[in-house]
Amino acid sequence: MSQTFKGRTLIAGNASGEALVSRRAFTFAHGVDPSSGQVTDVHSDVRGENVKGKVLFYPFGKGSTTASAWFLETARQGNVPAAMVTETTDLSAVIGSTLAKIVYGRSIPVASSFPQPMYNSLKNGKRVSLSSEGELVISD
Amino acid sequence: MHLDSGQEKMLRGEAGEAKQLAMEILTNVGDAMAADSLVPIKSGHVLAHYSSLHEAGIEMLERFAKAGGRFAVPTTVDPASIDLDNWKSFGIPQEYAEKQFRLCRAYGKLGGIPCWTCVQYQVCNFPKTGETVAWAESSSVVFANSLIGCRTNKITSGLDLACALTGLTPRFGMLLDENRKARVSFKADAGTLSDLDYRSIGFFLGKTSGAKVPVLSGLPEGITSDELKHLGAAAAAAGPTTMIHLPGITPGTATVKDASGGEPIETMAIERSDLDSVEAELNQTSERPDLVAFGVPHLSTAELGLLAKKLDGKKLIQGVKMYVYTSTQAFDMANRSGIRKEIESSGARLTHSTDAEISPLKRLGFNVVMTNSAKLAEIVASEGEVKMRYAPTDKILAEVTR
Numbered sequence: 001m002s003q004t005f006k007g008r009t010l011i012a013g014n015a016s017g018e019a020l021v022s023r024r025a026f027t028f029a030h031g032v033d034p035s036s037g038q039v040t041d042v043h044s045d046v047r048g049e050n051v052k053g054k055v056l057f058y059p060f061g062k063g064s065t066t067a068s069a070w071f072l073e074t075a076r077q078g079n080v081p082a083a084m085v086t087e088t089t090d091l092s093a094v095i096g097s098t099l100a101k102i103v104y105g106r107s108i109p110v111a112s113s114f115p116q117p118m119y120n121s122l123k124n125g126k127r128v129s130l131s132s133e134g135e136l137v138i139s140d
Numbered sequence: 141m142h143l144d145s146g147q148e149k150m151l152r153g154e155a156g157e158a159k160q161l162a163m164e165i166l167t168n169v170g171d172a173m174a175a176d177s178l179v180p181i182k183s184g185h186v187l188a189h190y191s192s193l194h195e196a197g198i199e200m201l202e203r204f205a206k207a208g209g210r211f212a213v214p215t216t217v218d219p220a221s222i223d224l225d226n227w228k229s230f231g232i233p234q235e236y237a238e239k240q241f242r243l244c245r246a247y248g249k250l251g252g253i254p255c256w257t258c259v260q261y262q263v264c265n266f267p268k269t270g271e272t273v274a275w276a277e278s279s280s281v282v283f284a285n286s287l288i289g290c291r292t293n294k295i296t297s298g299l300d301l302a303c304a305l306t307g308l309t310p311r312f313g314m315l316l317d318e319n320r321k322a323r324v325s326f327k328a329d330a331g332t333l334s335d336l337d338y339r340s341i342g343f344f345l346g347k348t349s350g351a352k353v354p355v356l357s358g359l360p361e362g363i364t365s366d367e368l369k370h371l372g373a374a375a376a377a378a379g380p381t382t383m384i385h386l387p388g389i390t391p392g393t394a395t396v397k398d399a400s401g402g403e404p405i406e407t408m409a410i411e412r413s414d415l416d417s418v419e420a421e422l423n424q425t426s427e428r429p430d431l432v433a434f435g436v437p438h439l440s441t442a443e444l445g446l447l448a449k450k451l452d453g454k455k456l457i458q459g460v461k462m463y464v465y466t467s468t469q470a471f472d473m474a475n476r477s478g479i480r481k482e483i484e485s486s487g488a489r490l491t492h493s494t495d496a497e498i499s500p501l502k503r504l505g506f507n508v509v510m511t512n513s514a515k516l517a518e519i520v521a522s523e524g525e526v527k528m529r530y531a532p533t534d535k536i537l538a539e540v541t542r
Contacts, residue, residue: 030523065297094172095168096298
């Protein structure tokens with residue numbers, strides 16, 4: 001069985017992957033190791049997990065204005081998520097993804113503002129696909 | 141977001157590739173933040189230090205430079221990850237310095253002012269009240285919004301270059317009157333304040349306010365702009381704070397009521413116990429420090445003079461280094477006035493164009509760092525490599541000098 005939800009597209013693109021779900025504020029700055037994609041932030045509830053190729057969900061961003069630069073370095077090393085989904089707009093994700101397209105020709109879709117039931121249904125390991133139109137499908 | 145015909149042309153590439161790339165960033169950000177338009181800025185302030193930008197950041201700046209990018213407005217830059225003149229004598233490895241110099245060269249090609257400081261508003265970037273700017277560096281954003289009466293958002297890496305290259309910034313957040321109103325009010329009520337207390341008040345404010353703009357009253361009449369610089373930097377390090385209304389100081393804010401736009405607002409006292417809890421939080425150890433760091437953000441010439449007086453006749457004890465971070469301009473003044481000699485005769489070192497929180501402290505062999513900077517303590521502690529101690533200048537000097 002699958003469920004479909006509609007959100008707001010911030011950076012358009014189609015992507016799919018396994019969900020990695022953080023329920024806390026998230027940052028790439030000193031929070032993700034660019035050389036592996038592993039979450040290193042001691043305050044993160046997904047510390048030790050890897051973002052590479054996942055559909056990364058977190059409620060909102062936090063911390064340093066250099067997070068977009070850390071994201072770009074993670075893209076350079078080929079360890080970025082397949083897509084990023086947030087509750088409220090994370091400026092660093094929008095800028096980081098735009099920079100990755102400009103510098104490395106790699107666009108990572110970003111979307112936000114889904115209805116609350118989507119966030120409740122999303123769990124680690126579920127298959128998720130995201131479309132350019134902001135349609136997110138969760139399958140078991 | 142609405143674009144005028146000149147901006148449309150930039151987006152289509154008719155004003156060159158660099159402006160086209162920059163416009164792509166601006167339109168993505170503008171649309172994401174629901175900005176209605178792009179507005180002109182008077183100056184930019186960007187990030188170009190290797191420790192945060194990495195290899196990819198070098199390639200980003202070089203990409204803009206190769207695409208023919210030139211800053212459209214006067215633009216300054218935050219500190220580098222090394223002392224650009226004296227890095228060798230601080231033990232920085234050659235290959236690390238080379239990375240920073242690639243960033244310096246690319247930034248130079250873009251036409252930036254080589255003023256590597258986080259206190260650009262004290263030495264090389266002087267907007268006036270009411271102007272819009274696009275500054276990265278969270279502490280300078282608080283200073284611009286709160287003391288100068290400028291309008292700026294906290295500009296993220298990458299967006300900083302896009303704004304400076306086009307002379308434009310998306311209109312959202314702190315550019316809008318509605319978002320500049322104070323929503324939470326504090327009154328300092330902790331008696332006589334030490335240098336540390338100003339930072340602790342800022343830290344408490346940043347942590348407690350969250351996304352709400354605070355108004356802060358109860359500060360001493362004679363508070364200096366340097367003290368407010370450190371207070372604001374601590375607030376920005378502790379939370380998302382980008383502006384603090386200071387009645388009687390912030391342009392347009394004579395009273396707490398002005399700050400909130402006339403709306404009733406409850407005032408909380410900041411008491412001595414609140415400052416004590418900040419100190420407890422930022423002190424991770426009682427071990428002896430191997431480095432004492434002053435100057436996050438950079439000290440002004442006046443502050444260097446005060447420190448020189450405190451260090452007069454004192455010598456650093458063995459096993460402890462003391463680095464005093466400042467802008468290149470204040471370093472030059474300290475050189476000419478003899479202040480540098482006074483500071484360094486204690487065994488301390490004056491260093492410029494870099495700052496402690498973005499230099500490779502662990503790599504340089506430091507394990508315990510003592511400072512009076514809440515900003516430095518917070519940032520370094522969150523990285524988890526080096527243990528921090530946080531204390532007033534007098535207490536630090538009593539411990540590490542004789």
